Amino acid sequence: MNRNISSINGDETVNSVRMAIEHRAKWMGLMCLEAEKNGADWEDIARKAVSQTGKLRGDDIRRALKGKNDIPAFAEKFLPELSKKLFEMKVAKLSEDRLEIEFNYCPLVSAWRKLNIDDEKIKVLCDIAMDGDRAIARQVGLDFHLGGTIAKGSRCCEVLFRKPRT
Secondary structure (H helix, E strand, C coil), X not given: CCCCCCCCCCCHHHHHHHHHHHHHHHHHHHHHHHHHHCCCCHHHHHHHHHHHHHHHHHHHHHHHHCCCCCHHHHHHHXXXXXXXXXXXXXXXXXXXXXXXXXXXXXXXXXXXXXXXXXXXXXXXXXXXXXXXXXXXXXXXXXXXXXXXXXXXXXXXXXXXXXXXXX
């Protein structure tokens, strides 16, 4: 299993923002666990909420693109330098119709592991978190595919955005 160990550790800004992301991931994890204890369909609730967040972000990106419908313009908006550092992202491929990204560190998984959430639930929480990216893709008119994930034991999370096939 991937140990999800960061290779960027000496950057104060990165460490600070990662701490904030972890804090919010702990909220998410603990809210889901409490909802489950109380008999709620925590997965459905969380997916809807995270999708709404992704929709809002996607709307922001779509407005910023000002009608441009190309992957490089999307990549520029979706991948600010700080985000790339936070998740230790590597752009594996960038073309006019395809953006492949490898996320090599995940502060969310780190937070959930610190809470001793079991691996099966972490896999679900991870997939729920990716619903935000799925919604972003929908809002900007792109297809989304999630390959391997750190939560499922892959060395990285493999994310693909591409123009729809016509």
